[in-house]
Amino acid sequence: MFWIIMEDQYMHTYIILFLLILLSLDCTALDTIYANQDIKDGKATLVSDGETFELGFFSPGKSNNRYLGIWYKKISHGTVVWVANREQPITDTSGMLKLSRHGNLVIRSGGNPMVWSSNSTGDTFLPGMKIGKDLVTGLQWCLTSWKSPDDPSVGEYRNIHDTNGYPQNLWWHGEILQGRLGPWNGLGFSGSPVEKENQIYSPEFIMNEKEIYTAYQLKSRVLQRVVLTWDGKTLILQWIERIKDWIVYANAVVDICDRFSLCGPFGICSINKHPPCICMKGFEPRNREEWEASDWASGCIRKKPLQCGNGSGDGFWKIARVKVPDTRRVWYNVSMTLKECEMTCKGSCSCTGYTSLDIRNGGSGCLLWLDELLDTREYEADQDIYIRMAASELEGLVDSLSNFNKKKRTLIVVLLTSTAMLLLFAVAYACRKIRKTPHMKGQGNWYALDAKNTSLQMEQLDDLQCYSLHEVARATGNFSISNKIGQGGFGPVYKGVLKDGREIAVKRLSETSQQGLDEFKNEVICIAKLQHRNLVKLLGYCAHQNELILIYEYMTNKSLDWFLFDETRSLMLNWPQRFKIIHGIARGILYLHQDSRLQVIHRDLKAANILLDGDMNPKISDFGLARNFVGHDTITKTKKVVGTHGYIPPEYAVHGRFSIKSDVFSFGVLVLEIICGKRNREFFHADHSDNLLGHAWRLYKDGRSIGLLSASLQASCVVSEVLRSIHIALLCVQHHPEDRPTMWSVVLMLVGEGPLPKPKPPAFFTEESYNELESLPSVDECTITVLYAR
Known part of the structure; x- marks a missing residue:
């Protein structure tokens, strides 16, 4: 009391x-x-x-x-x-x-x-509260994390509205700047999407002689709060009365480009490029060897030095649609025009670039950078920046662009001339084709064409939306190459945005794919009836003539292999995150095998098919090769072996027999890859010719299993968890399926602390043991769909 x-x-x-x-x-x-x-x-x-x-x-x-x-x-x-x-x-x-x-x-x-x-200070930001600074008293309002869920004393993380230069929000971990939300540009914060149809909240920025702060107001009768968690996440949480719980409405850190200055000075980060870092026009990597090794911290330097003061006159190159660089070393004026801003920048030898302060109504105000440009990224926004460049370098870029445009105009004329005659024939042919092509009917049915040009009808799928090809094309920019985020056995995958603002992943059947209508139907029917937090969610499909398209929820952190097998990105996955991913995958497979309505064998579990959401939660994807089964001991035989070498067990690869133990084997391979950070099939060791399974087995027999652990995990690992995970993985990859545990046993072993059974030698643990498969085509990481057992 x-x-x-x-x-x-x-x-x-x-x-x-x-x-x-x-x-x-x-x-x-x-x-x-x-x-x-x-x-x-x-x-x-x-x-x-x-x-x-x-x-x-x-x-x-x-x-x-x-x-x-x-x-x-x-x-x-x-x-x-x-x-x-x-x-x-x-x-x-x-x-x-x-x-x-x-x-x-x-x-x-x-x-x-x-x-x-x-x-x-506090860790929670409520509607109407301020984050900023009282310029009269010097009092600063900021968010500071708790030390732990049980200790509300000031922790290691803090979010502040920094008033140095031009105000912006910065996220700190101790003395390390982790990220930032760009400055206010009149419509929103640079680097944050402007949600024009947002009916929930409205952000605001106030700057006058007395105070500088950001705040937000709720537009509707919802309960919402922003929390800086004890482990450094900035989450917008919203209360859902139906489930009596808070859900994550948004996460401040969305992708790898939100990491502060990932690409170094004068580098630009783009989430749609692989690798994500490029140099600005007129710049080149400062250390090319580091840059090519995906270490971009040193950034870029000018190809040609500026000639300021020598009368030659430097110029400016426009970079469109960006999150503007760090604004702690800038000069600004709220009343200038963009032209006046350019002249002011040109008159100062220390000015490296400029932009408008307020992008509304064509732009107003002036923001000048007086130092290296840090933390710039491509962004779907209406803000541009003008980069200072030597006149000679600028002329080269302009000439290059001019020559490109001349060639482009010539090509357009040639193409128009050459295609004019073909157009009439194409129209006539299309009209005949349309008369013969069956159309989609009703809400739940779809029709497509098989190889014999006959109509195939899907069963009713009332809980899945059927999208028109026009909707999908509009969402992906007509399947623009700039929106392509991946490629699989089914075909290319594109990022898209629906009319209501939802981000989606669009998987489009490729003409060269060896998968087709059967796999498409299988995935639609299968995953539509599966609902689990560790399975990717299918939002809908499109079947228009020979276009077969699947629409999924968009995963901001892409796939597990994108992180796991990249030397730089793998550093972002510490041991607690990897252990969490292992648990999530195990629970997802257990649901497929035991708890779902269908009981499913996935048959293509691999790192590329494990997607990661904004909180790095794993979600199993790609059910085109999945099969239903009845009973845990059911073994099915097929002449068509599908899957990916390195993940499929011997009884399946050689004899075409698959069961739930096939997925258990794949899971075991995945666990070893997550711990080691190397692909099973690409693993190399100077002392022997074993693959990853063989190397893990060799270390286990010598009592040195910890040697399998990636060097990047040594500081964050819990040794007992690592050793237990390796032991469980070796149980899963045993040669004979009857020796492997069920996923129910695997989940219990992962969360338990009791003794584990002794594993037997794994399958395919040396390169020599692959000899019997050498006559089979395609041994890369692509999904195999036409392998026949001998």
């Missing part, structure tokens, strides 16, 4: 008013502000803009310490939004909150006259 000492009958209201001021809420916008007349159970109730909060002492998580805090009263018991004495916890129940006649709010405990006074 605690006491609130009231020195007059209205003091409880003053407490609430004072706390609201601490939280930087705009009290004038509130409908009602009041406290209960009676303080019961050590809590005071307040209502802010219709939402009810409680003020009182609490103990977070498993801690026995006591803290004064504010939390939601009517929903989500224990969701704390503000903590007073973060650094001075009370160790007993003698806590006392007092507001004196002089307006000082203090917490006292026992003999300690003052545990806390009213000046603190």
Whole structure:
């Protein structure tokens, strides 16, 4: 219990008013502000803009310490939004909150006259609160993380609105700058999507002689909060009454390009390019050897030096649609035009680039960079930047562009002339084709053509949307190569955006693919009936004449192999993340084998088919080769062996027999690859010719399994978890399927601590053991769909 000492009958209201001021809420916008007349159970109730909060002492998580805090009263018991004495916890129940006649709010405990006074930060950003700086008092409002879920004292992470140069939001881990949200450009923050149809919240930026801050207001009656978690994630959380829980509405860090200055000075990051870093026009890698090894930190340098002051006159090259560089070393003027901004930049030898401050109505204001350009990225926004360049270099680029345009015009004339005669024939042929082609009918049915040009009809799929080819083409920029994000056995994969703003991944059947209508139908029917947090979600499909297209939810972090087998990106996957991925994959496979309505054998589990969402949660994808089965011991035989070498077990590769133990084998290979960071088939060791399975087995027999661990994981690993995971993987890749555990046993072993059975030698553990497969075509990482067993 605690006491609130009231020195007059209205003091409880003053407490609430004072706390609201601490939280930087705009009290004038509130409908009602009041406290209960009676303080019961050590809590005071307040209502802010219709939402009810409680003020009182609490103990977070498993801690026995006591803290004064504010939390939601009517929903989500224990969701704390503000903590007073973060650094001075009370160790007993003698806590006392007092507001004196002089307006000082203090917490006292026992003999300690003052545990806390009213000046603190928090980890939660509520509507109406401010992040920024009071220019009169020097007070700064920022977000600071807790140390742990059980300890609300100030942690290692903080989000601030930095007022150096031109204000912008920065995310820090200790003294390391991790990322930033670009400056306000009139419509939103540079580097953040402008959600024109956002009906939930509206961001705002205020800068005057008294204060600089950002805030946001809710437009609808939803409950939303921004939280800086103890492990450094900035999450927008929204309360869903139906499930009585908070869901992640958005994550501040979306992809690898959100990492601060990934591409170094004068580099540009593009999530649609592989690798993501390129140099700006007129620049080249500072250290080409490091750059080609995917270490871009040293950035880029000019090919030709600037001639400022020599009368030659430097020029500017426009880079369109970008998140502007770091603005801590800039000069700005809010009243200049863009032309005046250019002249000002040209008149200063230290100016490296310029842009408009406000991009509304054609642009206004001036922002000049006076140093290296850091943390620039391509972005789907309306902001451009103009980069200073030597006149001779600029002339070369202009001439190159001019020659390109001349060739382009000539080519267009030739193409128009050569195709004019063909156009009439094409139109006539198309008209005849349309009359003979069956069309889509109804909501749930679709028709496509098989090799014999006959119509095939799918069963009703009421819970899946059938998209028109026009919708899909519009979403992907007519299947633009700039939107291509991958390539698989089925065909290319494109990133797209639907009309309602949802991001999607579009998988389009390639003309050269050895998969086809059967695999397309199989995936649509199969995955439409599967729902699990570790399976990718199919949103719909498109079947128009010979176009077969699958539409999935978009995974911001792409696939596991994109991280795992890249020397630089693999550093972003520490051991806790990899162990979490192993668990997620195991649970997903268990669902397929045992808990789903269909009972499915995937048959093509590999790192490329494990997608990662914004929180690095794994999701199994690509069900084109999956098969239904009945019973755990069912073994099926086929003449058409499908899958990927390095992941398929011997009984399947050689004899065409597959079962749930085939997926168990693939899972075991995946686990070893996740631990080692190397592909099974591409693994090389100077002392022997074993593949990854053989190397793991060799180390296990010698009692040196920890030697399999990637060097990048040594600082973050839990040795017992690593050794247990390797042991389980070796059980999964044993030669005979009857020796391998079920996925149910695998999941239990991963979460348990008991003794494990001794594994037998794995299959295909030396290069020699692959000899019997050498006559089979295609041994790369592409999916095999026409291998026949001998």
